[in-house]
Amino acid sequence: MIIGVPREIKIGETRVSMTPSLCRRVTALGGKVLLEKGAGLTAGFTDDEYKAAGATFAPTAAKVWKTADMILKVKEPLEAEYDLMQQGQTIFTYLHLAAGPTLAKELCRKSILGIAYETVEGGDGQFPLLKPMSQIAGRLSIQIGAYFLQSQLGGSGVLLGGIPGTMPGHVVVVGAGNSGAHAVQMAAGMGARVTVLDLDTRKLEVLDTEYRGRIVTLMSNPANIEHAVADADLLIGAVLIPAAKAPIVVSGKMVAQMRPGSVICDIAIDQGGCIETIKPTSHTKPTYKEHGVIHYAVPNMPALVGRTSTMGLTQATEPFVAMMVQKGVERALSEHKGLAKGVNTRNGRITYDAVAKAVGFDS
Structure with a gap:
């Protein structure tokens, strides 16, 4: 599996979805990490640190999106990224689709498997990534x-x-x-x-x-x-x-x-x-x-403290990312009910009832 990490483009965003530590974990499990050059700099992580952890680099976000099986982000794709999304691709990020009907429609149009951090559940029914x-x-x-x-x-x-x-x-x-x-x-x-x-x-x-x-x-x-x-x-x-x-x-x-x-x-x-x-x-x-x-x-208020926020977020996402690398996305979703709760879009449909109701789509 190739995990793509593009640079975040939302105004003032300083977080990055993968630390060198998480990169090392992914590559140790047999996955590949394709990072847009400089993606971690605003959170205090250099390309040299990612290189030492086994990452390879792309000069542009377009290359990352085109190559990756799964895109790992912090914030939801913005309009400038809609054309970069690949048909049938997996995206793991904060989606917040209830407030973004345009994005929801675009994810459905491209049959994106959209896994939202904010609806992934832990064993206690809480929301560990939120x-x-x-x-x-x-x-x-x-x-x-x-x-x-x-x-x-x-x-x-x-x-x-x-x-x-x-x-x-x-x-x-x-x-x-x-x-x-x-x-x-x-x-x-x-x-x-x-x-x-x-x-x-x-x-x-x-x-x-x-x-x-x-x-x-x-x-x-x-x-x-x-x-x-x-x-x-x-x-x-x-x-x-x-x-x-x-x-x-x-x-x-x-x-x-x-x-x-x-x-x-x-x-x-x-x-x-x-x-x-x-x-x-x-x-x-x-x-x-x-x-x-x-x-x-x-x-994106937490971007004010980009390094702390990045560390807090990636520590929470690491077990789920590792599981999908090790088992494959579909098997991980079938075996982990909490991760499956994170699926908001699949095969051109919104699959999370609260999201569908909020944006006026059928689930």
Whole structure:
């Protein structure tokens, strides 16, 4: 099997889908790695390191796509890559098709076997390939929010941790999953007042026990959300329904009640976002204002810490990549039910019900 690793082309993307360590594992199992030259540089990995691990190199992305049996990426193929995809090829990456009907249609047109990181399941029913990036995004959301709260950037001038004799900033986190829980951890660590809302009382109980009364936990309902959002200095949207489009839980009317210069960071933007006024931004233009509130919604937020993100992602993908190299893709899919859950497109059809429903296709 030839695994192709093209350079990521999304704006500001610094991650790479394969480290030299993973490359060494693949070649030891008898696979071949074809890497676009310089693909790992933004994550701190040189071509010499990949060469020592057994990789061969292609001068262009087109050569990688044309030659590889399986393309290993970080982000979903962009429009500029659609023509590079080969009929019947396998692509293993974050696809987030619920927010990308055009890509879904293109994958079907070319009969791509699209295996999405975000729907691969572990033995415990969790999502091991989504988890590390959710954790990083959750932690970064507080760091980013604190930055944009600065007066010089148009923020309200609130220091999240405050100082003795002043009120600390109020961070409201909607969603207590992986990303939300890590946002809570960072915000509480900075000394902010923290309110977290979720529909799952078990998740709230875990956080309440962990923080021993240092945070406020609330059931997620319109009244509680409205009250909390109106008082938020920093609002974190962290609602995720795997593979499906994120539900809108914070309305534009609620956003309009926030103080001018407050900040919103929607981690759910990959799946369309959970805040009505949100729209995707980029690393080159990360924010915009609506109702006087700063909105940040960069879909590839973990690229801000490309090396850490690359290490976290590839450590999670390695067992699945190794399995497909060792057994072949079809046998690996038939033997590992969790990996098979990652299949979103096959033979010209969308095979994951939540994705099909989100984009309006038949599964």
